[in-house]
Amino acid sequence: MKIDPTVSWMQERRPASHWEKSRDGSAQVICNLSPRHCRIDDGQTGHCGVRGNVGGELFTFNYGKSVEATMEFIETEAVNHFRPGAKILSLGNIGCMMSCDFCQNWRTSQVRHLDPAEVRRYSPQDIIDTCKMLGIKVISWTYNDPVVWHEFVVETSRMAQREGIATLYKSAFYIETEAVDELIDCIDIFSISLKSIEDRFYRKFTGGAHLQPILDMIRRVHASGRHLEISQLLVTDRNDAEEETRRTNAWILENLGDRVPLHYVAFHPAYLYMATTRTPPEVVLRARQLALEAGIKYCYAGNMFREGVADTRCPACGATTVSRFGLNARPVGLRADGCCSQCGTQSDVKDPLGGVEPDASHDLPPGATRSGEFLWHREANSVHIEVGADPASVCPIRVERLGTGDVAARTYFVGGILRRIIVSRQTDDETGIRVTIPDKATFTFYPVLDRAHFPVSEDIDSELSGYRKDREAMAAHQPSE
Template structure:
């Protein structure tokens, strides 16, 4: 990864797939259902695919935000290798413009700053995953659709290296593009915003029909699929929405496909709101389960029912989850209940010992810098970004603090010479007060507060300070209108 900052990321372009050359030097892009017709020197809706010399090009090939080590639960994937570490990569641009987007500073290309853009080759991505013992690469954050060419090239190399590819997307994508993804993507975690065509048009600027068709297409192709829906406060957090989405999942995919109802975090054009009340999420889960959906979960919540997995036959506890952490306690090697043998519909990868606890005395770190962070309000996860400035390997250590004054076991992270690495730390139990990151001389760090599991923060607390509970001190969206009241009116009139 090239960590060079402040280059103009829009200057370099690469040939794009799915082009149609039209008369007069015009091109049509067939990556999304928009089928943008683009004049010479212009860009399409996503702002990262354009016309250069009468040919379709991509402006974001190999360009994205910092790769981040996370857990697979971050991507609303609960039944494939619970607790598995993943390498998440996001890019620039999007085929949609959702009014509540929490990654709008990267999904909407006009807000992207050069300092936040990193440069990758497919080989570097695969090398990073292998070096850190990571078995799953996740294409995520803003939305992977607009990174099509880079994903195809990298995912192919990843599969050749024995890695698994996960695609976390709103899936506003053409059938032709899906056909190109199917040979290299193993897991599809798809955000279905709503079943309502009007909601899609007004809130996301897209349309729902190709999203539904795309989900069905990858499922019918035999790919692993999970579906999630963001329950926006007072807009899409009602029982009827839960009922319609559940019915579609049952009719088109089947009762075994996991369904997630995700808590909304106010942001972008819809910041004049509150997080989704948890009781509404619980009600949505009850509705789906009563209709026959077997695996229904809640996202962006802690300390509530709806995150663990129990056997639907004998009620034995199979997987415990807290925040973005998971532990398998009742599954056999085939993904079945170890108590009664009932098929719990899990895909497992087997034992993996990478990043195991290490034995260490605190006095051995006397020369290290300790960075301590305390969980507060709804801030229960953090991105730590570390940079080894030395010409030799360095080791960073991490542990967690608890209310009784005790600490967790140590975990370690080895950095290659001049390596920049970013990883998530998420609250793992109710009595945890926060983490400590211990840094040797020559390793710099930044900490970034994470507001929900799909959020990629671009500003660190060193730049903007620590938030007050759930209120980010980041300079907000400067649009002249707030969509929230408008959409409330739309829903009430429907």
Template sequence: MDAHPARYWHLLEDGRLQCDLCPRDCRLHEGQRGACFVRKRVEGKMVLTTYGRSSGFCIDPIEKKPLNHFHPGSSVLSFGTAGCNLACKFCQNWDISRSRDMDRLMDTASPADIAEAAVRHGCRSVAFTYNDPVIFAEYAMDTAQACRERGVASVAVTAGYIHPTPRQAFYAVMDAANVDLKAFTEDFYVHQTGAHLAPVLDTLLYLRHDTAVWFEITTLLIPGLNDSTPELSALCHWVANELGPEIPLHFTAFHPDYKLNALPPTPPATLTRARRIALDAGLKHVYTGNVHDVAGGTTHCASCGMALIERDWHRILAYRLDAQGACPGCGHLLAGRFGSAAGTFGARRVPVHIGSH
């Protein structure tokens, strides 16, 4: 399964093959791989070299993705492959996303295998995560379709760096997404990720205005690089004005890693300041991550302010919603996907083996 025909490419007049999946627009000679490493030109066509191969499967709480408004407390079967179409100097999963070792991909599983495993383990959803599912779009979309046929939801954890045509097909089979908005300046995107800001904003606007996909946003705050008050204020006002005040925004703490291991970790006070800036900008659901912060993990009613879901890290402490996902105090419907009770998976992380037989 490791040399699957890829979509989204065309041949150029000079004989090179151009990948049309993401804005990198890699142009390849025979035998070359794209910047993501996993898409390769073979015999004049493009193939996905990691189709059906994973760096491992784990069952996580959905809050770890992070998604706080998508079936809280439920379990999600999570997996990734190798490679990435961004080059973030601060990558927190760099051993997977920057991997050039195909032997790391020990678990082999078809889309049907994954859907079956999710059902067998009682997972409400499957998450494409750890590295960006955009680069293994064919595998992710086939898996999402197999999951949909079994009544299992699909979640994309992504940087949102994708061209409009594949974006439409990709999100047509997704039920939820967490989009990593890494900063709010072009300078940061160019110098810290090797990418551009505008395509990510386009993806967020597309999700909000052209799909029914539930999505939340995460910004990793890196000391001195993307945590200034003016930048955070601009980001939060853009989200409130362009996407709406009830889109959840997560500010998470950076820990030194990969090429930025000389920087200090994010102080808790920075997360508290960012959350206050977002609330002052009109956002209703603002969370802090990678820290123990009950206040920053609590979901409040956007209308009356009642505490509806209280959390500590990935653990739900209290859940106060009716069967329609409405506030018991004022009846306002909480934005997201909810039921009358939270799931009971808790804060566990359970590695599982799925392999094809």
């Protein structure tokens, strides 16, 4: 892709790390951040579209450039064994070292489709200040893929480390060894999306990436002792056959042991792979069953809103210690010391009660009368609530559950760089939510398909038909096989 100075987010750049000059005497540079090792001509970017050659040197164009930050819960990132239910500040940027034709976040990962109006600008200090202002104790690098944001992620994570804020790295992990070693130094939680156990899947559907470097780097993180969880999106008719699931399970057991949590996650049609269906629930549940039968101790079904498919059980007596529904978690069978309340065995979950917060006031914040309801949709069981308010002050958002009498209302807060929170269905019988905020603020609902940051829209049905039109228009960009 050409570096285009008329595109607003390409107008500022920072020196990049992990590159070298070509040894053939040309002005080409070689980027060594990901195993693609793009050879980049002057005036061009690499495959990701956000690292480019200017006058024989490599620069990053996405330093400090993010999409809308969102307050989510740690389960959103396929992390079930670290502070269940913890609030996280989720930050995504732009570009990706892969170009999966089924990408669930393609509007920001594939920069040729990016709307420059979606790009926000934050400094590392802005992020830390927001976490401190709102009492958020985990920063999540997520959405498109943090690999291509490396310089900003490392700088901010080191700062977070000094402030006692944990960091979470959600990635497809197509990244080189030296960069991984920098991450191991400053990232607390790795949630790696292993897209398939077959190299041919990567070659064909991810824009020509390879499997082996990803497996090698997963093993490297595991050997480091950092917290690690693995997820796999079961893409309809692509990687969801039982035989492939068995091979994934076998690799995990052989290389990571039986205690690294595994998540099999339902997919929704997206980007260029629209002529298909969501992963049938029975396929996800069967994959989970195969993993448990193979001997993996913890396997969870993701993107499914039903009871019992993502609970954590005591490894000794089988009692439920953490109950989950969709993206919500409740420690239900743990003593105050974090051990199983039935048999006293130490939990395999790290800091198992650290995500539990004292319930904020159930009363309306003073002066808060502006309210609206969002009813759960057959496709959307989560919603982003975006608030328009003075960023210098903290704005409360009260969320009541509709159609159920037993789940208490909660009050959440936005401020600083954060204007958006996610709320998702918490029980089977819940029909929707009612939101109340102060009169001086405004809010908008954006339904979310599964846990993706995009697509979001005020009308899921028209959004889906819009994607089908986009897909036809974008057929020319189909990744080569």
